Amino acid sequence: MKILMIDDNEDIATAFSKYFIYKDHDCSVSNDGQNALSMIENNSFDVILMDLAMPNFSGYDIVESLYNRNLINNKLIVVLTASSISEEDKNDLKKRGVHSVLKKPIDPDELLDYINKIKK
Amino acid sequence: MNVKKENPHGTSQYARSLIEASLDPLVTISPEGKITDVNEATVKVTGVPREKLIGTDFSNYFTEPIKAREGYERVFKEGSVRDYPLSIKHSTGQITDVLYNASVYKDDKGNVLGVFAAARDIAERKKVEKQQLDLTDATAKTQLERTDAAAKTQLDLTDATAKTQLERTDAAAKTQLDLTDATAKTQLDLTDATAKTQLDLTDATAKTQLERTDAAALSEKLKGVAKDEFSAMVTHELHTPLVPILVYCKMFKTSMLGKMNEEQANAIKVIEKNAKRLETLISDIMDVRKLDLNQLKFKIDDLSLDEFFANLDSDYRKVLENKRCLFTTNIYAKNLVIKTDNLRLRQCFDNIIGNAIKFIPENKGKIEIGCMKENNSIVFYVKDNGIGIPPEKQKELFQKFYQIDTSERRSIGGTGLGLAISKGIVEKLGGTISVESDGKTGSTFFIQLPSKLIM
Numbered sequence: 001m002k003i004l005m006i007d008d009n010e011d012i013a014t015a016f017s018k019y020f021i022y023k024d025h026d027c028s029v030s031n032d033g034q035n036a037l038s039m040i041e042n043n044s045f046d047v048i049l050m051d052l053a054m055p056n057f058s059g060y061d062i063v064e065s066l067y068n069r070n071l072i073n074n075k076l077i078v079v080l081t082a083s084s085i086s087e088e089d090k091n092d093l094k095k096r097g098v099h100s101v102l103k104k105p106i107d108p109d110e111l112l113d114y115i116n117k118i119k120k
Numbered sequence: 121m122n123v124k125k126e127n128p129h130g131t132s133q134y135a136r137s138l139i140e141a142s143l144d145p146l147v148t149i150s151p152e153g154k155i156t157d158v159n160e161a162t163v164k165v166t167g168v169p170r171e172k173l174i175g176t177d178f179s180n181y182f183t184e185p186i187k188a189r190e191g192y193e194r195v196f197k198e199g200s201v202r203d204y205p206l207s208i209k210h211s212t213g214q215i216t217d218v219l220y221n222a223s224v225y226k227d228d229k230g231n232v233l234g235v236f237a238a239a240r241d242i243a244e245r246k247k248v249e250k251q252q253l254d255l256t257d258a259t260a261k262t263q264l265e266r267t268d269a270a271a272k273t274q275l276d277l278t279d280a281t282a283k284t285q286l287e288r289t290d291a292a293a294k295t296q297l298d299l300t301d302a303t304a305k306t307q308l309d310l311t312d313a314t315a316k317t318q319l320d321l322t323d324a325t326a327k328t329q330l331e332r333t334d335a336a337a338l339s340e341k342l343k344g345v346a347k348d349e350f351s352a353m354v355t356h357e358l359h360t361p362l363v364p365i366l367v368y369c370k371m372f373k374t375s376m377l378g379k380m381n382e383e384q385a386n387a388i389k390v391i392e393k394n395a396k397r398l399e400t401l402i403s404d405i406m407d408v409r410k411l412d413l414n415q416l417k418f419k420i421d422d423l424s425l426d427e428f429f430a431n432l433d434s435d436y437r438k439v440l441e442n443k444r445c446l447f448t449t450n451i452y453a454k455n456l457v458i459k460t461d462n463l464r465l466r467q468c469f470d471n472i473i474g475n476a477i478k479f480i481p482e483n484k485g486k487i488e489i490g491c492m493k494e495n496n497s498i499v500f501y502v503k504d505n506g507i508g509i510p511p512e513k514q515k516e517l518f519q520k521f522y523q524i525d526t527s528e529r530r531s532i533g534g535t536g537l538g539l540a541i542s543k544g545i546v547e548k549l550g551g552t553i554s555v556e557s558d559g560k561t562g563s564t565f566f567i568q569l570p571s572k573l574i575m
């Protein structure tokens with residue numbers, strides 16, 4: 001499976017990507033929202049795992065940019081956040097095409113199981 | 121003639137000084153959603169310097185960026201919005217709840233140049249409503265002050281904060297004079313809508329200035345802000361370092377990073393166990409805090425009890441059978457749907473079952489969960505054959521950080537918050553929680569939810 005892991009915290013992004021690669025997945029990493037957006041535009045990923053709170057260009061910005069240009073519908077985006085997010089924000093993200101919002105920390109195996117379940 | 125190019129902020133010198141005179145955060149936004157101009161109050165409330173704000177996305181500075189975006193999009197669509205609630209995020213994390221009033225402004229050809237948006241502090245506004253009488257008098261007084269300049273006000277304002285505000289009042293007064301002089305000249309620049317908003321704002325500014333002399337109220341407000349900031353910080357900043365710790369623990373455990381000897385493997389297990397405990401502790405502390413501040417949010421929905429228990433059964437069956445514990449689920453009230461918060465009720469069960477698992481005897485434990493209908497209320501229960509809870513300890517059991525402190529029990533661990541949180545949740549859901557135990561042969565926890573919740 002081709003995964004894009006977006007997190008401004010390099011330790012988090014690296015840890016997950018190592019795990020995924022060990023489990024024979026193809027995992028790309030981006031630590032910056034703007035850079036992540038161009039990676040999303042220029043590649044096709046089976047799943048995009050995305051942090052929300054990032055400086056300069058946040059996860060919200062990525063979603064908004066894709067949504068506004070009608071580029072979000074064919075993408076599977078799962079938000080991973082360490083914050084407690086309000087129901088309202090969660091619904092806003094889902095309305096714009098985010099599949100689901102999960103909390104960090106999360107067990108990488110549970111995350112992979114979950115992705116396999118939602119990926120048709 | 122390119123209006124935008126000649127006047128990149130779309131604001132005249134007059135508008136600029138008017139913007140600056142306001143103590144409320146004011147911004148102008150381009151049709152692309154970028155900030156084109158701000159006043160000092162915006163700099164203060166966001167903690168970001170003016171030159172860094174200009175050119176960036178307006179929505180960046182709110183706790184709910186998408187909602188902020190929807191707000192200004194609506195202004196462009198409908199011409200204006202009133203009392204649009206948003207929360208401004210300071211660079212340090214401080215949050216200010218505000219109501220936005222905004223309208224589009226146009227060039228002389230009627231082309232929309234952007235949005236003019238003014239934020240009003242909700243805490244301030246609530247006070248305005250409360251002191252309506254005072255304010256009617258005070259507004260008249262302010263009119264005087266505006267022409268009568270600063271001397272009179274000086275008496276009322278003693279501390280440094282107040283002094284700054286005085287300067288503001290001066291500036292406002294000056295602008296007010298400029299306004300009369302320049303009305304004809306600036307009329308060209310301003311559409312009716314903008315002018316109206318600006319009048320509202322000048323009024324609002326005057327009102328706010330009066331209120332802000334009340335230093336006590338201000339510090340009270342700051343305390344509230346600090347609380348929110350703390351909660352948000354704890355959740356995000358304390359959870360974040362645990363993420364890579366737990367992933368690397370997992371990698372060590374599954375030998376991804378090489379085979380380990382027994383001692384190393386045990387060390388990793390201890391690290392992981394404690395990192396997980398810290399994770400639970402952070403979540404629990406946040407829940408306790410939210411309960412204390414009355415900020416814990418509930419999402420009341422239809423809940424099928426059959427489904428609720430089917431989920432519990434499937435989630436716990438394997439774990440408990442591995443521990444050779446006899447696990448039974450008895451739904452005495454079948455086909456019932458109640459109105460409650462599924463996840464919060466589940467959280468209570470997880471806490472109680474989690475405790476039961478800690479105290480049942482090895483290889484011969486018994487845990488039974490279920491529910492029944494009783495006098496038009498629903499009674500949920502979790503029964504175990506653990507070491508029991510002495511009657512004299514049962515009341516304290518639901519207090520924060522309470523753990524019955526025999527060394528045996530201490531060693532089992534836990535945050536000591538689970539039952540306090542469960543009690544808080546159940547009470548918010550309108551129910552009661554209780555325990556029955558003779559202190560020797562197990563205990564039974566009951567959660568009773570009232571009849572009005574039953575469909």
